[in-house]
Amino acid sequence: MTSLQDDTSAAPAAPFPTGFRWGAATAAYQIEGAAGEGGRGPSIWDTFCRTPGKVLNGENGDVAVDHYHRFREDVALMSSLGLTAYRFSISWPRVQPTGAGSFNSEGLDFYRRLVDALLEAGIEPWPTLYHWDLPQPLEDKGGWPERETAHRFAEYAAHVHAALGDRVHHWTTVNEPWCAAFLGYASGEHAPGRRDPSASLLAAHHLLLGHGLAVDAMRAETPGNRFGAAVNLYAVSPATDAPEDVDAARRIDGLQNRLFLDPLLLGRYPEDVLADTERYGFAPPDADLAVISRPIDQLGINYYSRHTVAGTPGEATQTASSPFSTYSPWVGSDHVRFVPAGRPVTGMGWEIDERGLYEVLTRLYREYPSLPLYITENGAGYDETPDGDGTVQDAGRIAYIDAHLRACHDAISEGVPLHGYFTWSLLDNFEWAWGYSKRFGLVHVDYATQRRVPKDSARWYADVIRRGGLPGRA
Ligand code: FCB
Numbered sequence: 001m002t003s004l005q006d007d008t009s010a011a012p013a014a015p016f017p018t019g020f021r022w023g024a025a026t027a028a029y030q031i032e033g034a035a036g037e038g039g040r041g042p043s044i045w046d047t048f049c050r051t052p053g054k055v056l057n058g059e060n061g062d063v064a065v066d067h068y069h070r071f072r073e074d075v076a077l078m079s080s081l082g083l084t085a086y087r088f089s090i091s092w093p094r095v096q097p098t099g100a101g102s103f104n105s106e107g108l109d110f111y112r113r114l115v116d117a118l119l120e121a122g123i124e125p126w127p128t129l130y131h132w133d134l135p136q137p138l139e140d141k142g143g144w145p146e147r148e149t150a151h152r153f154a155e156y157a158a159h160v161h162a163a164l165g166d167r168v169h170h171w172t173t174v175n176e177p178w179c180a181a182f183l184g185y186a187s188g189e190h191a192p193g194r195r196d197p198s199a200s201l202l203a204a205h206h207l208l209l210g211h212g213l214a215v216d217a218m219r220a221e222t223p224g225n226r227f228g229a230a231v232n233l234y235a236v237s238p239a240t241d242a243p244e245d246v247d248a249a250r251r252i253d254g255l256q257n258r259l260f261l262d263p264l265l266l267g268r269y270p271e272d273v274l275a276d277t278e279r280y281g282f283a284p285p286d287a288d289l290a291v292i293s294r295p296i297d298q299l300g301i302n303y304y305s306r307h308t309v310a311g312t313p314g315e316a317t318q319t320a321s322s323p324f325s326t327y328s329p330w331v332g333s334d335h336v337r338f339v340p341a342g343r344p345v346t347g348m349g350w351e352i353d354e355r356g357l358y359e360v361l362t363r364l365y366r367e368y369p370s371l372p373l374y375i376t377e378n379g380a381g382y383d384e385t386p387d388g389d390g391t392v393q394d395a396g397r398i399a400y401i402d403a404h405l406r407a408c409h410d411a412i413s414e415g416v417p418l419h420g421y422f423t424w425s426l427l428d429n430f431e432w433a434w435g436y437s438k439r440f441g442l443v444h445v446d447y448a449t450q451r452r453v454p455k456d457s458a459r460w461y462a463d464v465i466r467r468g469g470l471p472g473r474a
Contacts, residue, residue, distance in 0.1 A: 012469025014409045021085040021124065021420025022465040024078070024442060025377050027131035027175070028091035029061045030429040034068035039104040041097025043133035044143070044184075048191030059435030065427050065445045068110065073452065075117045077443055078426065081458055082465040085124040087376055087422045088114070089131035089175065096156050099135030099149075108163050115164055126422070127164070128172040128230060128376075129157045129214065130207075132180055132190065139192045144203035145185065154213035161218040161225075169225050172300055172376065173214045176232040177207035177260055189433055201282040208263055212291035219294075230300030230376040231260045233364075235356030239310040239339050248311030248336045251276055256307070265368045267293035299364070300376030302424070303404070304348075306356035308341040346400065347382035347438060354403040361411035361418060372419050378404050379424035381431065381438040384455075392444045392455040401457065405470055423461065427452065 029045050049060030067074055078086055092099060094107035111127070118125045130153065138149055153174075161171065174180065183190035186200035194200075215227045236253040238245035254273040262270045267289045274282065343351040357378070364373060380400040386392045401423055412418050428441035436447055442458040445451070464470055 012464075012467040013472035014406060015467075015469035016409065017412065017419075018468075019419070020468075021126075021374065021422070022461075023083055023085035023087055023126065023420060023422035024081070024426035025087035025422040025424050026067070026426050026429065027089040027128070028094070029064070029089075029131070029133045030425075030431070031065045031067040031427060032091060032094075033062060033064040033066045035060075035062040037068065038094065038106045038110060039097060040091065040107060041093040041099075041104075042136040043091070043093045044136055044139045044191035045133050047136055047139075048193055051193060054191075054193060055433055056435035056437055059430065061430045064430045065447070066450050067427070070450065071110075071114050072117055074427065075114075075121050075123070077452060077454070078118075078123055079121045081442070081454075081462045083123055084465070085126050085170075085420060085422065086118055086426070087126040087128065087172070089128040089133075090160055091133050092130065092153075092156055093133060093135040095160060097135065099138035099156070100152050103159055108160065111160070111164065115167055119167060124170070125164075125168045126170045126172065126376075127160075127168060128175050129153075129160060130173065130180075130210075131175040132184070134192075143185070143192055143194075144181065144206050145196075145199040146202075147206055147209070150206040150210035150213055153210035154217045157214035158217035158221065161221055165218065165222040165225055170298065171218060171225060171227050173211040173227065173229050174207050175230045175300075175376075176302055177204055177211075177229070178232055178256060180207055182255075197277075198280040198282070201277055201280055204259065205282075205284045205288070208260065208292045209288050211264070212288075212294050215294045215296065216291065226297035228296040228298035228300055229264060230302055231257075231264075232302040232304070232377075233257050233261075233360045234303075235306040235353065235359045237306060237308050237341070239308050239337075239341075242312065244311030245309065246311075248309040252307055252309050252336060261364075261368060263289055263292045264296070265293065265299075265371075296371065298372045298374055298419075300374050301360065301364070302377035303357045303360055303375065304378065305350040306341070306353040308339050308351075310337045310339050312337075346380040346396070347384075348380075348434075350381075352380070352400060352403070354407040357404050358407040358411050361408070361416045362414060365411075365414075365416045370417060372417050374420040374422070375404075375408065375418070376422050377424040378421065379440050381434075381440040383437060384439045384444070386444055386446075386453065390444065390446070390451065390453040392453070394455045394457045397442075397455070397457040398460045401461065402470060405464070409470065 115125045181204035185194045185203045188195040211229050238249040258270045380397045425440040428439040428445040431438040444453045
């Protein structure tokens, strides 16, 4: 494969530290396909996609971008971009089809081959153990609102780590527990599609507990490896200085950010969030917090946008990605409104606000114990159509990533220990409830032929990696 990297030796105007990880991210259900192959069991997403009205156009991940069969081609693509690290997720139902009891060695072998191919290409593997594809039999027994699921997760994590931990050194337990808990169990927009606020709070707690139990189990096997979780954080601002708006921002920041960061990093739930959610009977056992807050070695941050919120009554705004319905069971639909702040949006309707990323990073540095940080997701989704020759001129994505990398650079200059950046995503893929309608990849995929064609952003990113930083502003 020819290299995508331009032949330029210009020194970057915004250099990143030596050893900074330059990566891209994907997730199993979104790319692998081969849903019925290799002994894989059903996950909650297989079931959800088959439930009418849940996923746009009734699409599903049965084939996705066929990465299960094409992973060697995809690793070659990563090489041609010059990626130094690759974040992917391991499908629990591929490795342990019923989520309990026997493991499927054929499933694990796929990840062995993938890891070997990555290492051979000089690309560091960064697996995530849970990116939302819970084995369906575990959901049938109650899913994440059941404490037992946390224990099952730790057992599965230990098994995968025992197989790969000698060659894989950076491990992410759960991806975006906010989404798994609240989109999955409160708003019902994601699998398993339940709408039960009390259950969603228990799900959040057990995802965190599963994280802590998994860290313990894996660390017992190989103490030298590095463990952490990936959380989706938002900058949150009040629409005005009015006390109602300021309080709305406190509540949303509480549910979105602090509900996860405080237990993980401080070993306690935020008092105000416990008070806000008291009516749902959320009373997590104190003893669990010691497990949830086991020291971690790295924190993954997924950042896409900012929420601007108002606490005064008015018309609720629903954008493509509105978390409004997610929060409404909690905060009262007439008491928190997500309002547009007038910034340009991506094809998801998400406002582009790189300053928010800087705020999130510097806040973590200020308010929480300092630990190595990685951007484990950041990117822009559009509804793109390629030119006649299959190429995609995605200037919007380039501008988005450039701006967010500059925000990372600013944070690093102020001492924030940020050590890597993984853009979402390497390839166009199955975007959950949006089906295949939104494309986030650096590489365009023709879903009919599975042909991969790097977009302009792929060439641009390869050049940034080669230079070790960003060019001067045009
Ligand atoms: C994140 C998910 C990821 C992808 C991006 C766009 O919330 O972790 O799988 O869908 O959003």
